[in-house]
Amino acid sequence: xxxxxxxxxxxxxxxxxxxxxxxxxxxxxxxxxxxxxxxxxxxxxxxxxxxxxxxxxxxxxxxxxxxxxxxxxxxxxxxxxxxxxxxxxxxxxxxxxxxxxxxxxxxxxxxxxxxxxxxxxxxxxxxxxxxxxxxxxxxxxxxxxxxxxxxxxxxxxxxxxxxxxxxxxxxxxxxxxxxxxxxxxxxxxxxxxxxxxxxxxxxxxxxxxxxxxxxxxxxxxxxxxxxxxxxxxxxxxxxxxxxxxxxxxxxxxxxxxxxxxxxxxxxxxxxxxxxxxxxxxxxxxxxxxxxxxxxxxxxxxxxxxxxxxxxxxxxxxxxxxxxxxxxxxxxxxxxxxxxxxxxxxxxxxxxxxxxxxxxxxxxxxxxxxxxxxxxxxxxxxxxxxxxxxxxxxxxxxxxxxxxxxxxxxxxxxxxxxxxxxxxxxxxxxxxxxxxxxxxxxxxxxxxxxxxxxxxxxxxxxxxxxxxxxxxxxxxxxxxxxxxxxxxxxxxx
RNA sequence: CGGGGUGUAGCGUAGCCCGGUUAUCGCGCCACGUUUGGGACGUGGAGGCCGCAGGUUCGAAUCCUGCCACCCCGACCA
Numbered sequence: 001x002x003x004x005x006x007x008x009x010x011x012x013x014x015x016x017x018x019x020x021x022x023x024x025x026x027x028x029x030x031x032x033x034x035x036x037x038x039x040x041x042x043x044x045x046x047x048x049x050x051x052x053x054x055x056x057x058x059x060x061x062x063x064x065x066x067x068x069x070x071x072x073x074x075x076x077x078x079x080x081x082x083x084x085x086x087x088x089x090x091x092x093x094x095x096x097x098x099x100x101x102x103x104x105x106x107x108x109x110x111x112x113x114x115x116x117x118x119x120x121x122x123x124x125x126x127x128x129x130x131x132x133x134x135x136x137x138x139x140x141x142x143x144x145x146x147x148x149x150x151x152x153x154x155x156x157x158x159x160x161x162x163x164x165x166x167x168x169x170x171x172x173x174x175x176x177x178x179x180x181x182x183x184x185x186x187x188x189x190x191x192x193x194x195x196x197x198x199x200x201x202x203x204x205x206x207x208x209x210x211x212x213x214x215x216x217x218x219x220x221x222x223x224x225x226x227x228x229x230x231x232x233x234x235x236x237x238x239x240x241x242x243x244x245x246x247x248x249x250x251x252x253x254x255x256x257x258x259x260x261x262x263x264x265x266x267x268x269x270x271x272x273x274x275x276x277x278x279x280x281x282x283x284x285x286x287x288x289x290x291x292x293x294x295x296x297x298x299x300x301x302x303x304x305x306x307x308x309x310x311x312x313x314x315x316x317x318x319x320x321x322x323x324x325x326x327x328x329x330x331x332x333x334x335x336x337x338x339x340x341x342x343x344x345x346x347x348x349x350x351x352x353x354x355x356x357x358x359x360x361x362x363x364x365x366x367x368x369x370x371x372x373x374x375x376x377x378x379x380x381x382x383x384x385x386x387x388x389x390x391x392x393x394x395x396x397x398x399x400x401x402x403x404x405x406x407x408x409x410x411x412x413x414x415x416x417x418x419x420x421x422x423x424x425x426x427x428x429x430x431x432x433x434x435x436x437x438x439x440x441x442x443x444x445x446x447x448x449x450x451x452x453x454x455x456x457x458x459x460x461x462x463x464x465x466x467x468x469x470x471x472x473x474x475x476x477x478x479x480x481x482x483x484x485x486x487x488x489x490x491x492x
Numbered sequence: 493c494g495g496g497g498u499g500u501a502g503c504g505u506a507g508c509c510c511g512g513u514u515a516u517c518g519c520g521c522c523a524c525g526u527u528u529g530g531g532a533c534g535u536g537g538a539g540g541c542c543g544c545a546g547g548u549u550c551g552a553a554u555c556c557u558g559c560c561a562c563c564c565c566g567a568c569c570a
Contacts, residue, residue: 003519003531032562087568124570158493158568165569218570238570275570308529347530354530365529375529492570 005355007289012233019283020162023292023356026279033160033167040356041279043300045170048278049150051202051297052172055194061146061174068152069119070128077127078252084219085123088156090167092119121154126220126245126271129175130253137177137267140259144187145177163280164237164492171275174242177267179259181246184268185223188244191272192225195240203278204295204408205229205285206415207239208438208487210463215447218271222246228462228487230415231284234436236462236489239281242272280492285411286380292357293380295407296400301337303329303396304358306349308365315340318364321389325362325374328393334400354379359403360396380407421485425476428488432457438489442482444475453477459488 005022006014020026025041037045053063069092076082096113100106122128129147136142154168174191178184192209199205207227217224221243229239250256250266259265286293296302305325307318322338329336337358339349346363353361363375374392377384380403387395418437422428431439443449443461453476454460464486473482 153570155569157570159564159566169570171570241570273570277570306529310528345528345530345532347528347532349531350529351531363529367529 003351005289005291008232015289016280016284017162019287019291019355025283025292026162028162031167033157035162035166037170037276040300044282044294044298045276045279047298047300048198048203049172052194052198052274053148053150055198056148056172056174059146059190059194061148061176063149064147065149065151066125066128066132068122070122070125072118072120074127074131074253075120077131078220078249080248081124081126081220081252085155089123090121090154090156092121122151123153123155124271124273125149125151125153125173126175126249127253130249130255130269133175133177133267134253134255137255137257139257140179143177143179143257143267144183146174146187147176148172148174161280163276163283166276169276171273173271173273176270177250177255178270179257179265179268181268184246184270185244188223188225188242188270188272191270192227192240192242195242195272195274196227198274199227199229199239199278199281200408202295202297203282203285204297204404204411205239205281206408206412208463208465210465210468210487212241212463213447213450213461213486215450216461218243220245220248221271222248225466226463228438228489229281229285230418230437230489231281231492232414233284234418234490236438236491237277237281237284238462238491239278240272240274243270245269245271286407287357290382291355293407294357294359296359296404299335299357299359301335301358302400303334303336303360303362304349304353305336305338305362305364306346306353307338307340308346308363310366314366314369317369321364321369321374322362325389325392329396332393332397334393334397350377354382359400378403419487422476423473428459428476429457432459432488432490436490438462438487440485440487441476442471442473442484443486444478444480444482446478446480449475449477449480453488457490459490462487462489462491 005018008015023040024038026035026037029036093115094109094113095115096110097107098110100108133145136145150172152168152170157165157167160166176187178187196207196209199207207229209227212224212226218241223244225242226238227240229237231237247266247268249269255267256264257267282298283292286295305322307315307322309315309318319340326336326338350361357379359379361377368374372389373386374389375384376387418435419440420431420435420437421440422431428439428441450461468484470484473485474480475482
């Protein structure tokens with residue numbers, strides 16, 4: 001294992017993989033395509049969960065839990081949804097193993113233990129949930145139902161990458177039921193707004209809100225809202241989606257209610273989700289060649305204190321100082337860890353905390369004891385300064401807020417510089433190959449043109465931005481008339 | 493599932509073409525000592541069914557056959 005990460009310029013993909021493993025976020029497991037999320041990575045995910053969970057509850061949602069398995073007959077009920085996910089489903093066919101008579105010490109599937117009906121391991125939970133909702137809804141008085149679940153799902157992907165695409169991943173999925181179309185539409189848009197606010201305000205990741213084209217839409221949805229982020233290598237990442245499902249699932253699962261006029265109608269639905277993929281977005285938005293850069297909101301420890309000492313007396317004096325700093329920070333709601341390991345030298349600790357993205361590092365040594373100062377180092381800018389002990393906690397608290405804002409602004413500047421307006425196909429291809437990023441271009445609105453552009457350039461329509469400006473133009477591929485520009489990019 | 497590649501210590505590797513001492517080196521690991529303001533140094537030590545199963549041979553990490561696993565490129569995708 002080499003000391004330094006592969007640089008982003010050298011091999012972005014390699015940099016990403018090394019960073020995930022070396023920063024101790026996650027690693028590949030014995031199960032193909034499935035990762036082990038390690039404590040440090042999971043702590044970051046828990047920070048995301050806590051904030052999202054709070055935001056869901058503030059918008060009136062409750063948590064519940066539905067089964068991992070979906071009977072095949074339920075799964076296939078909503079045809080488009082089933083068809084969309086069929087190719088990547090893990091299926092349980094048996095419920096028992098037995099000793100293999102032909103192979104001592106080995107087990108085999110008991111051929112006698114075949115299930116009457118196969119169970120699909122959920123790739124998403126609409127089917128089992130709507131089958132359940134059928135029993136919960138009779139009247140408009142039972143609506144709306146506003147439920148979220150934190151769960152794992154399985155999608156049998158051909159090619160996987162830590163956090164970005166794994167065969168099993170963690171996510172939350174909201175599933176709501178409404179009496180009217182208008183209300184469901186408001187819900188779907190609201191949750192997309194929640195995701196955008198979370199990504200930008202909490203994770204410092206700028207996103208573009210928009211709707212998907214028909215071909216990119218969630219299987220079974222009428223409209224898919226999304227937030228799209230731009231990574232440092234110029235590729236787009238879908239960071240969250242919120243679907244207006246119309247009455248598709250209500251019809252498939254026969255979920256009807258009596259409205260306040262006494263008429264029977266199908267229920268209107270939404271579903272929305274974000275996953276551990278956000279970890280990938282976090283890494284690829286902020287981190288650098290020295291490792292992870294965490295926005296203060298997401299850092300398991302916002303500050304780390306590294307003691308530098310020669311004698312036990314010095315160490316004791318530093319410890320006393322460190323503990324008083326920790327107390328003051330705690331009172332201001334700032335988390336701080338004292339790295340008093342005796343097994344590593346200061347240099348090694350500096351390097352490790354940089355690799356793991358701790359936003360601020362305090363070093364206290366003999367000189368600081370003498371002068372009543374500390375050395376304060378910023379992870380994002382890699383700058384250091386000597387700061388007096390007096391009033392330190394407030395300085396740190398303000399600095400953390402500043403870092404949070406500056407990370408967002410830096411990412412926003414990069415993103416905005418990488419949205420290029422293009423009016424012909426040659427320029428389109430050139431921008432994709434050289435500058436990369438989002439391309440704002442006219443499109444004739446047909447799936448054919450979209451598909452051709454994808455085949456030729458590998459770029460897809462990431463979204464049609466919300467409140468998109470109407471503008472007359474000609475499709476960059478077909479030359480046919482267009483009423484608005486859409487955002488293209490190569491995507492993860 | 494198509495095309496290419498790789499399996500040697502926890503990780504990264506040399507050796508393989510052309511079979512022949514005790515399987516190479518680095519990192520990491522352990523012990524002791526000296527160190528500690530940017531990834532410490534010295535000395536000593538532990539760690540290997542050379543992917544698995546057959547075969548050829550006096551002798552196989554090396555040659556042959558079969559199998560397995562993983563990686564990369566495509567198709568698919570939160």
